[in-house]
Amino acid sequence: MLLRATLTSLVLASFSLSVQAHTIRVAIGTQDTTINCAAGGLLIRELGLLEKYLPHDGKYQDATYDIQWKNFTSGAPLTNEMVAGKLDFGAMADFPGAFNGVAFEAAGKHSLFINVLSGNIEGSGNGIVVPIASTAQSLADLKGKTISVPFASTAHGMLLRAVAAQGWDPLKDVNIIAQAPEIAGSALQANKIEAHADFVPFGELFPNRGFARKIYDGSQSNTPTFHGALVDESYARQYPEVVVAYLRASIEANQLLSAEPEKYSELIEKVTGVEAEVNYLFHGPLGVQTRDLSWKPQYRQAVGTAIDTLKLLKKADRGLDLNTFIDDQYIREAFKASGLDYNAQLANYAQAPLKANDAQTGAPITDWKHVAQIWVKGEPKVRHYASAETAFTALAELKKDGKQVRAVYAQAEDSGIKLLASQAWFASDGQGKLSAFLLKDQAQQYAQAQGGKVFNFIDAGAQAVAGH
Structure with a gap:
């Protein structure tokens, strides 16, 4: 036993x-x-x-x-x-x-x-881009056009909702075709498609590479x-x-x-x-x-x-x-x-916080709505500025000193999302303060309400430097 x-x-x-x-x-x-x-x-x-x-x-x-x-x-x-x-x-x-x-x-x-x-609880991250030379400024300009999208992707869902919001029939008013992002990039460069809808990061990546322009951000659909x-x-x-x-x-x-x-x-x-x-x-x-x-x-x-x-x-x-x-x-x-x-x-819905001082003035940044940033080539950290005007002034000085810039960022006035400033539109208020927007129409509405003017990136920089 x-x-x-x-x-x-x-x-x-x-x-x-x-x-x-x-x-x-x-x-x-x-x-x-x-x-x-x-x-x-x-x-x-x-x-x-x-x-x-x-x-x-x-x-x-x-x-x-x-x-x-x-x-x-x-x-x-x-x-x-x-x-x-x-x-x-x-x-x-x-x-x-x-x-x-x-x-x-x-x-x-x-x-x-x-x-x-x-x-993003409003839907930002998905987006629609057009070839850089396209005359389209918003989704409304794409009626009757061919829009490619990776089928069964989150961008596909966004596109269908965006088309429905225009009151369009997705089978008649637009031609939606399946296309992976790596194929769409080449198609945009060759002007073989009139628009492309995609998920992160392509709505920003293609514009950053200089051959596309973003005309619709997922936040416009207000769908998380x-x-x-x-x-x-x-x-x-x-x-x-x-x-x-x-x-x-x-x-x-x-x-x-x-x-x-x-x-x-x-x-x-x-x-x-x-x-x-x-x-x-x-x-x-x-x-x-x-x-x-x-x-x-x-x-x-x-x-x-x-x-x-x-x-x-x-x-x-x-x-x-x-x-x-x-x-x-x-x-x-x-x-x-x-x-x-x-x-x-x-319970926390805040964006990733910014705790920084203005690179030009040294003062703590307390208002994040008009923050602009510059990433200088060769510098490990992005420079932060309390306003687009201050950033544009600094940008002019950097160029004068022969320094190269990797990217300039601005916060969108309406959605609050970070934008590639070179792709953004800027509107001034009655005092000349600049606010950034993704779309020209958005900037025009703001400028009209504020008694200001609309500028592209180059003109906004010139305006800021002239007013400095």
């Missing part, structure tokens, strides 16, 4: 050891060029952040981890590999994220939307948009601590972006080829989108809107239960483990 008991104990101990010593796969699908997914993929991978948080105690005491990364240019193929069981996590936007949930359901499985990575992370539900139930570890790595990546946006904008450029100046538009203070991580009601709404749009496109026969598809328990636990207050973040 004693021998049998001893053998039984040895067998149980051996079985327990085999369970504890097994290898756990952590397979993550990323979208590197979709730069507002950086805190859910690229930065975690490049900085080795996941390894810092993976558990090695309790049932994970003797576990080893097989960390796998795979990069995609859009959400649809990433979803295909998740449904096929080849990936455990994936980062994507609200629209393809909703499709992810639908695809899992169709396969008799379930996925969970576990956190937000970056977003975001990118976030999903996980296979069965994986999350089996390894909840691994899911929390991934989210803690995401939290640290977000903190690093906040602390040193220029440095990590450069890293993103090194990996993706997307210029640091464009990355800074999103990840710098007062950026196009907020790096939020919390499930604000507006982002939950965005998933619901995406599901409704999928039904409209006949890509989904039924909806998803948002209360079970969106699961915030893991991000709440990750916040707690990182010593952060999730509920405080849930």
Whole structure:
């Protein structure tokens, strides 16, 4: 009996050891060029952040981890590999994220939307661009024109809503064709398409490269948009601590972006080829989108809107239960483990803050509505200015000294988003103070109301210097 008991104990101990010593796969699908997914993929991978948080105690005491990364240019193929069981996590936007949930359901499985990575409650981040020489100044000028868009993307949903807001029939009043961003860039340069709608970062990247001009920003649709992370539900139930570890790595990546946006904008450029100046538009203070991580009601709404749009496109026969598809328990636990207050973040709608002094006057900047910034070539940090007038004056001095400028930024008067100033329109008020706008029509309305004038970037600079 004693021998049998001893053998039984040895067998149980051996079985327990085999369970504890097994290898756990952590397979993550990323979208590197979709730069507002950086805190859910690229930065975690490049900085080795996941390894810092993976558990090695309790049932994970003797576990080893097989960390796998795979990069995609859009959400649809990433979803295909998740449904096929080849990936455990994936980062994507609200629209393809909703499709992810639908695809899992169709396969008799379930996925969970576990956190937000970056977003804008008004919709900024998606946009529509036209060739640089186009006469179109707004979406209203595109009736009867060909607009390309990556199908089943968050930009596709934005385009359909924008067309509907014009009172147009999407099948008759515009010609919407499927086109990936890498193809659209060449088509815009060759004037083979009249407009292109796309997601982050292409609405800013193509204008920054000088061959396109942005004429519509997603914020005009006033429809929330975001990118976030999903996980296979069965994986999350089996390894909840691994899911929390991934989210803690995401939290640290977000903190690093906040602390040193220029440095990590450069890293993103090194990996993706997307210029640091464009990355800074999103990840710098007062950026196009907020790096939020919390499930604000507006982002939950965005998933619901995406599901409704999928039904409209006949890509989904039924909806998803948002209360079970969106699961915030893991991000709440990750916040707690990182010593952060999730509920405080849930209530915080502020843009990434700017704490800086005016580079020209040295005075603290307290009014962020008219902030302008200059990134001088060779300088590791962006210079901040309290007003466009001060920035234009500094820009003239920099050029006089023979210094090259990587980018000039201005905050939009109406939406508050960061703009490439070279693409913006400026309007003066009765006292000559300049405000920036994405569209000429917006600037004209403001100038008319304020008794001022409208200027393009070059003329605004000349006006500011003349008035200095």
